[in-house]
Structures are given as C-alpha cells and as structure tokens.
Amino acid sequence: MELRVEPDATAVAAAVAERLLQACRRGRRPLGLATGRTMEPVYAALAERWEALPALERAVLSQCWSSFNLDEYVGLATSDPRSFLSFMHQHLTAPLALDPARVKLPEGAAADPAAEAARYAADLAAAGGIGLQLLGLGLNGHVGFNEPPCATDARCRCLPLSPATRQQNAAAFGGDPALVPELAITLGLAEILAAEEILLVVTGPAKADILRRVLEEPPTAALPASWLQQHRAVTVIADREAAPWVQG
Numbered sequence: 001m002e003l004r005v006e007p008d009a010t011a012v013a014a015a016v017a018e019r020l021l022q023a024c025r026r027g028r029r030p031l032g033l034a035t036g037r038t039m040e041p042v043y044a045a046l047a048e049r050w051e052a053l054p055a056l057e058r059a060v061l062s063q064c065w066s067s068f069n070l071d072e073y074v075g076l077a078t079s080d081p082r083s084f085l086s087f088m089h090q091h092l093t094a095p096l097a098l099d100p101a102r103v104k105l106p107e108g109a110a111a112d113p114a115a116e117a118a119r120y121a122a123d124l125a126a127a128g129g130i131g132l133q134l135l136g137l138g139l140n141g142h143v144g145f146n147e148p149p150c151a152t153d154a155r156c157r158c159l160p161l162s163p164a165t166r167q168q169n170a171a172a173f174g175g176d177p178a179l180v181p182e183l184a185i186t187l188g189l190a191e192i193l194a195a196e197e198i199l200l201v202v203t204g205p206a207k208a209d210i211l212r213r214v215l216e217e218p219p220t221a222a223l224p225a226s227w228l229q230q231h232r233a234v235t236v237i238a239d240r241e242a243a244p245w246v247q248g
C-alpha cells in the first residue's frame with residue numbers, strides 16, 4: 001500500500017477530492033463512496049471544485065454520475081437526518097445538484113434487510129462493480145461496516161454492529177450508543193477488494209494506533225482493513241496526526 005502523508009485534514013481533503021474528480025472524468029465504473037466525519041471535508045472540497053468547473057463539463061459529469069455507498073443503518077426512516085442517505089444528500093447530492101437516483105445506498109428502511117443487501121449487491125454487479133473505492137477507517141479496524149472478525153470473502157450483507165462501533169458513532173445520536181441502530185447493511189470485503197483502486201482516508205490523532213496496525217500487521221480477520229494490503233492499488237492518504245511516525 002502506498003502511504004501519502006499530508007500536513008493536515010484540509011490538505012487530505014483536497015488530495016482526495018482531486019482523485020474523485022479524476023475518477024469522475026474517466027467515468028468507467030461507479031465510484032464507491034463512504035460517510036463519516038472524515039469524509040465531510042472531502043465532499044466540501046469536491047463541491048468547491050465542482051462549482052468551479054465550466055457549466056458544460058459539470059453537466060456532462062452530472063449526467064454520467066454513478067456512485068454506490070458502502071453502507072447504511074437498518075431501521076431508520078429514509079428521511080431520518082441520522083441516516084447515511086441524509087448525510088449523502090447534505091454533503092454531496094444537494095451541493096453538487098446530482099440526480100439522487102444516481103447516488104445509491106442500501107435502503108435501510110427496507111422491510112427485509114437481507115433481501116435488500118442481495119438486491120444492492122446485484123445492482124452493483126450489474127453496474128460493473130466499483131472503480132475508485134473511498135474508505136474511512138473505524139477505530140476497531142472496520143471498513144464500511146465490516147466488523148472484526150471479517151474474512152475477505154464476506155459479501156454485501158446485513159450484520160449486527162459491535163458495541164465499539166455504536167460507541168464511535170454515538171455522537172450523531174445525542175451521544176447515546178444505545179440509540180445507534182443495532183444492524184446495518186454493508187458492502188463486504190469481497191466487493192471492496194474487487195474495486196479497481198482504493199483510497200483509504202485517515203485523519204486525526206485518535207486513528208494513529210489503528211492505522212499503524214493496519215499498515216504493519218500481517219493481514220488478519222481481526223483487523224478487517226489489514227486485508228487491503230493484498231489489493232494491488234491502494235493509496236492511504238493520512239494527515240500527520242494520523243501518521244505521526246512518518247518523518248518530514
């Protein structure tokens with residue numbers, strides 16, 4: 001994996017936004033998108049660049065936009081502000097004026113979440129699989145919602161969230177982990193590792209220990225992100241706080 005260290009989260013966001021824009025311009029396979037606090041400045045930087053594009057290019061890129069998000073909570077109403085659908089609407093779909101039908105997520109309000117996971121996986125496969133996959137990193141080493149332990153053949157599915165993840169994501173639920181949904185639908189490591197290229201984005205001092213383990217430990221189910229070492233085209237873009245051991 002190539003590790004690129006930027007001075008701060010703003011520089012990380014700028015670098016990632018550039019890569020996303022390049023991938024849009026190539027327009028071959030769908031983008032794989034992520035939510036979370038790490039991604040907020042990334043989408044803000046993308047929106048800034050998008051706004052500065054000539055109107056014609058913006059129109060062309062909008063018309064061929066295709067993205068699949070990694071994951072969604074199960075059981076929240078579609079309009080719930082804490083859903084990842086709402087997050088994407090606020091940070092990407094609305095600022096870029098994209099057709100919401102082109103910004104896909106698993107439907108967390110579906111009556112049968114297991115069937116919804118299968119439908120979403122089939123939809124992604126029909127679209128050709130992911131081109132550029134954007135990933136954040138969970139404090140327990142998860143990517144998407146692939147909680148440890150997780151093997152490389154795990155596919156898109158509905159699964160229970162770990163207490164650690166519900167704690168990590170409690171801020172959006174008034175700070176109470178008990179209010180964080182118990183289940184989620186996530187793309188599996190199988191779909192993630194099938195992407196043409198992967199960008200793992202990591203910022204802030206709280207992620208330094210887990211990032212170092214992901215980069216240095218032999219790949220293991222106990223640390224789902226460590227499987228990324230086996231992919232041929234992964235770039236880790238981190239800020240100095242998340243990779244303090246790197247000199248310069």
Ligand code: GLP
Nearest residue numbers: 034036037038136137138144145
């Ligand atoms: C969440 C999401 C991940 C996200 C990660 C990091 O639980 N399911 O896709 O990348 O955890 O989140 P944050 O960027 O808020 O630290």
